[in-house]
Amino acid sequence: MFVDNEVNVVGKACPMPLIALAKTVRTMRQGQAVRITGNDPIFEESIVEFCREGRHEILETKREGKTVSMIIRV
């Protein structure tokens, strides 16, 4: 799937994925897609919460072991 931006936060702990995603989303236009990959234990919950708060759409969620990769439409 085509994405405009990628954020890789593998190995980063709690506030870091949110901060990195928020900083990237701010530079993007509406309708663009971003892929975020991480392996924090609460990674998926926090991204879902982020999307609910910012009214973003989750297009795809892939899990490979502990690593989760999600695609979000801004």
Added chain:
Amino acid sequence: MDKKSVTILLQSGDLDKALCAFIFANGYASLGIDVKMWFMIWGYNCLKRRRSLFSLLGRKTDPVREGAYRVLETDNILQPMIELLNRGGVHHLPLSRLNLMGLGPFLFDKMLKKKSIMGLEELIRSADELGVAFKMCQICFDAMGISVDDLIVPNVEVKGVAEYAKDTMEAHVNLFI
């Protein structure tokens, strides 16, 4: 008023409490919520720039921040004495428990690094980048003889209790740490 907002008042100068406050601030700010952080009494210590002991007497102002709020000259012998005992600095904060004469924070920092959790200075910088508003209490500035030059973050506002009351009444959440 549809924009959600949060105020956080940091009163404590301990490393763990400051870390707590800045993690919350970063979390709220990255969810797109308006965050205003207030600092009182020992809360400044995490924002203070570490100065050498010799700079206590002849303090020079920063020409970049022209017109910013500052106490140019201390008129009281107690203010340099407070500075001497309470030098602050991000990397020199004590822990509220298990301080062990400075060994505690050292081991705490090591533990955070090993678990790749952001340190306090990193959190302060990213809070600044995410647009968290830093507001200071004016009477503490005057009483402790601190000026805005001494702080590691730019864009600091020096305000009074009326502004705090207004902000907290508008906010959805107010944290006092």
